[in-house]
Amino acid sequence: xxxxxxxxxxxxxxxxxxxxxxxxxxxxxxxxxxxxxxxxxxxxxxxxxxxxxxxxxxxxxxxxxxxxxxxxxxxxxxxxxxxxxxxxxxxxxxxxxxxxxxxxxxxxxxxxxxxxxxxxxxxxxxxxxxxxxxxxxxxxxxxxxxxxxxxxxxxxxxxxxxxxxxxxxxxxxxxxxxxxxxxxxxxxxxxxxxxxxxxxxxxxxxxxxxxxxxxxxxxxxxxxxxxxxxxxxxxxxxxxxxxxxxxxxxxxxxxxxxxxxxxxxxxxxxxxxxxxxxxxxxxxxxxxxxxxxxxxxxxxxxxxxxxxxxxxxxxxxxxxxxxxxxxxxxxxxxxxxxxxxxxxxxxxxxxxxxxxxxxxxxxxxxxxxxxxxxxxxxxxxxxxxxxxxxxxxxxxxxxxxxxxxxxxxxxxxxxxxxxxxxxxxxxxxxxxxxxxxxxxxxx
Amino acid sequence: xxxxxxxxxxxxxxxxxxxxxxxxxxxxxxxxxxxxxxxxxxxxxxxxxxxxxxxxxxxxxxxxxxxxxxxxxxxxxxxxxxxxxxxxxxxxxxxxxxxxxxxxxxxxxxxxxxxxxxxxxxxxxxxxxxxxxxxxxxxxxxxxxxxxxxxxxxxxxxxxxxxxxxxxxxxxxxxxxxxxxxxxxxxxxxxxxxxxxxxxxxxxxxxxxxxxxxxxxxxxxxxxxxxxxxxxxxxxxxxxxxxxxxxxxxxxxxxxxxxxxxxxxxxxxxxxxxxxxxxxxxxxxxxxxxxxxxxxxxxxxxxxxxxxxxxxxxxxxxxxxxxxxxxxxxxxxxxxxxxxxxxxxxxxxxxxxxxxxxxxxxxxxxxxxxxxxxxxxxxxxxxxxxxxxxxxxxxxxxxxxxxxxxxxxxxxxxxxxxxxxxxxxxxxxxxxxxxxxxxxxxx
Numbered sequence: 001x002x003x004x005x006x007x008x009x010x011x012x013x014x015x016x017x018x019x020x021x022x023x024x025x026x027x028x029x030x031x032x033x034x035x036x037x038x039x040x041x042x043x044x045x046x047x048x049x050x051x052x053x054x055x056x057x058x059x060x061x062x063x064x065x066x067x068x069x070x071x072x073x074x075x076x077x078x079x080x081x082x083x084x085x086x087x088x089x090x091x092x093x094x095x096x097x098x099x100x101x102x103x104x105x106x107x108x109x110x111x112x113x114x115x116x117x118x119x120x121x122x123x124x125x126x127x128x129x130x131x132x133x134x135x136x137x138x139x140x141x142x143x144x145x146x147x148x149x150x151x152x153x154x155x156x157x158x159x160x161x162x163x164x165x166x167x168x169x170x171x172x173x174x175x176x177x178x179x180x181x182x183x184x185x186x187x188x189x190x191x192x193x194x195x196x197x198x199x200x201x202x203x204x205x206x207x208x209x210x211x212x213x214x215x216x217x218x219x220x221x222x223x224x225x226x227x228x229x230x231x232x233x234x235x236x237x238x239x240x241x242x243x244x245x246x247x248x249x250x251x252x253x254x255x256x257x258x259x260x261x262x263x264x265x266x267x268x269x270x271x272x273x274x275x276x277x278x279x280x281x282x283x284x285x286x287x288x289x290x291x292x293x294x295x296x297x298x299x300x301x302x303x304x305x306x307x308x309x310x311x312x313x314x315x316x317x318x319x320x321x322x323x324x325x326x327x328x329x330x331x332x333x334x335x336x337x338x339x340x341x342x343x344x345x346x347x348x349x350x351x352x353x354x355x356x357x358x359x360x361x362x363x364x365x366x367x368x369x370x371x372x373x374x375x376x377x378x379x380x381x382x383x384x385x386x387x388x389x390x391x392x393x394x395x396x397x398x399x400x401x402x403x404x405x406x407x408x409x410x411x412x413x414x415x416x417x418x419x420x421x422x423x424x425x426x427x428x429x430x431x432x433x434x435x436x437x438x439x440x441x442x443x
Numbered sequence: 444x445x446x447x448x449x450x451x452x453x454x455x456x457x458x459x460x461x462x463x464x465x466x467x468x469x470x471x472x473x474x475x476x477x478x479x480x481x482x483x484x485x486x487x488x489x490x491x492x493x494x495x496x497x498x499x500x501x502x503x504x505x506x507x508x509x510x511x512x513x514x515x516x517x518x519x520x521x522x523x524x525x526x527x528x529x530x531x532x533x534x535x536x537x538x539x540x541x542x543x544x545x546x547x548x549x550x551x552x553x554x555x556x557x558x559x560x561x562x563x564x565x566x567x568x569x570x571x572x573x574x575x576x577x578x579x580x581x582x583x584x585x586x587x588x589x590x591x592x593x594x595x596x597x598x599x600x601x602x603x604x605x606x607x608x609x610x611x612x613x614x615x616x617x618x619x620x621x622x623x624x625x626x627x628x629x630x631x632x633x634x635x636x637x638x639x640x641x642x643x644x645x646x647x648x649x650x651x652x653x654x655x656x657x658x659x660x661x662x663x664x665x666x667x668x669x670x671x672x673x674x675x676x677x678x679x680x681x682x683x684x685x686x687x688x689x690x691x692x693x694x695x696x697x698x699x700x701x702x703x704x705x706x707x708x709x710x711x712x713x714x715x716x717x718x719x720x721x722x723x724x725x726x727x728x729x730x731x732x733x734x735x736x737x738x739x740x741x742x743x744x745x746x747x748x749x750x751x752x753x754x755x756x757x758x759x760x761x762x763x764x765x766x767x768x769x770x771x772x773x774x775x776x777x778x779x780x781x782x783x784x785x786x787x788x789x790x791x792x793x794x795x796x797x798x799x800x801x802x803x804x805x806x807x808x809x810x811x812x813x814x815x816x817x818x819x820x821x822x823x824x825x826x827x828x829x830x831x832x833x834x835x836x837x838x839x840x841x842x843x844x845x846x847x848x849x850x851x852x853x854x855x856x857x858x859x860x861x862x863x864x865x866x867x868x869x870x871x872x873x874x875x876x877x878x879x880x881x882x883x884x885x886x
Binding site for chain 2 (some may be wrong): 020021022023024025026027028030031034035058059061062064066069070071072073074075076077078082083084085086087088120121123124127131132133134135138152153155156157191192195210223225232251260264265266267270275277278281284285287288289291292293294295296297300388
């Protein structure tokens, strides 16, 4: 009945390796792209207290006013528990969707609450958008490097990612043009450009304002939708914001937002703002994915926004992260061996480091963890095996002191690695296919 | 670049109808199965207070101890807020997974917490399981009728549903055998049997204990996995439980559980218990879907389980629902015109009614709503257009008094409808394709 596929096509099977999973013949083809990370095994070790983790993307919540949040939560259940604990709609709580529109207005977006769909974190937004638009084999264009979680969603729907270069001003318009021309030449169907314009994860750069209109024009010209992922937009260290792509081309941009970095990641409240027709389909897709996002969490966020000085709280977060960014940049300057380069973020969570030729950041990771420092190796942020000379360092979570200590340790590991390279030549790992899942934002 | 499909294959397009969606050419093929329900439009009307809704599947939360839940929530944030508000793992909180194993033990399941994956409600479990196993065109066998949300997930992954008949003792083994033989004859690949053995939604029947081993044997023989969906198992009105299919064949059953009906649906906490190899893939799939389930919600459930008399609470729920079930059955007996038949559930939320030939429950629904009573028409619970002589009545949410009034109104509508049929012959609606989404569990 369940006709066997020839062994070489079995999802999850690897040549020369026995797989004892009795369900092997049953998996869908898409599971072939779901590969467990070799890095994941390290995370158990990397999360030991003696290891400085510069790998994760966990926001620093210590600045949150837990006392008053605790009080609010109690009030919410006492006053509105029968609503908070009950099913809601797949569309999301109307009051929260109105507040979300006010937040987006800070980056120039004018939107109707009806066109907002609340999701279980921005990750679900990504998953839903890919579900709506990507058939197997469709092309998604993304910055190189790009967010590992997005690459995971694209892989889950068997989309092919084409990476486009960035520089210090973000996505390079000319490179985008070339990628689109190349896809057209090969008759490949490009579904959307996925971009993180502000304080990029993992690159730490921001798309220059003057490039934004050009990027939008290129996409409109080629009939390619834009997915704008903006979790960090309000975390510019000088309080600066940039005009959202959505504000410049409402009909051709689907916007993804999140409360994970500006309030609390553990609530898993994000949203999608989409053109009207797309929004209707999004609600149906969301309904089949989770029925509805948790009502409790939406009401917690809504109450927080209406009773707290949430803008003041974001300012506190920003100052926190700026101090950590400063600690990291000065430590990198002080400790990293010559030949290393890195980006200088003015917002967000991440620095993107390039190491000298011959050093392989993925091969080096176990040695780094042994030296009690962890990072996310660059290969996880590319779907094409690139990134072995790169690594992402996060300054969001550890204290400035720990950041300095971590960078000092990392520098030591790099020095030995470079010494090895000088002695024995390049030490590379075997190529791996598919995106890596270091779980960088949850570890 | 984005090569146009011929108009007749455009997802979402309907012959003879103009579609003004500029993104029409961009959608994935799977969106063709995402059709908005004609019933959905009625729900705005159906949710007016003067309408007795027998349509929804909302649990009756009035019995919950909101005061102490309020206190607990406050304590959770005060004592453990930095964990509750932070990212967790896609696998779920370990302590909760242990407690889940204790709950499952009540239905004979012996499981390791490692093999439990926490999901955003059981709906996400359904979505993940379908993602793992179903390629487009694969066959899923399900009871006829089956849960509308499951049909939605199957449609989202372009699986084809084959319905198998039930009787008062649940799924008919011989019918399952025939369906499998039929699929084999046509060389169709059957991926799994999806079944709700206990207090079926929407049919209200329970799979007889003596049939369970037989069903499992048939599936094992044919190499077909079993997906056991069991949200109502602890809501037997006499406190009776049935041996879970998972307890009888651990290696060939994936089990879906939920706190939506035994605690609080608005928290969206469910789980999947899967054989070890499947579980590893589930975690990867869940990571790409939502990164992680909300930590807050998991800790709320965990704290509730460890500090409340949750078994006592389930008993209270059961007594509540039994009283409502009694009210509904006696009202049906008293008011429904001759020729109507219905199931007699001994647990769960639903009664499944069959009306006399000629009456079309979908066509009748607007008239019922005008008469201030709503139900879920049977067609939503079949993926093949069947069910127009059936309807699901829920007794979970309204008070016994409202239930009696609702059934009285429904009987009046049915009488007029039967009168019409006698005068003018059958009044049927046009056939619709794809599952309907009445949002039955959230409306």
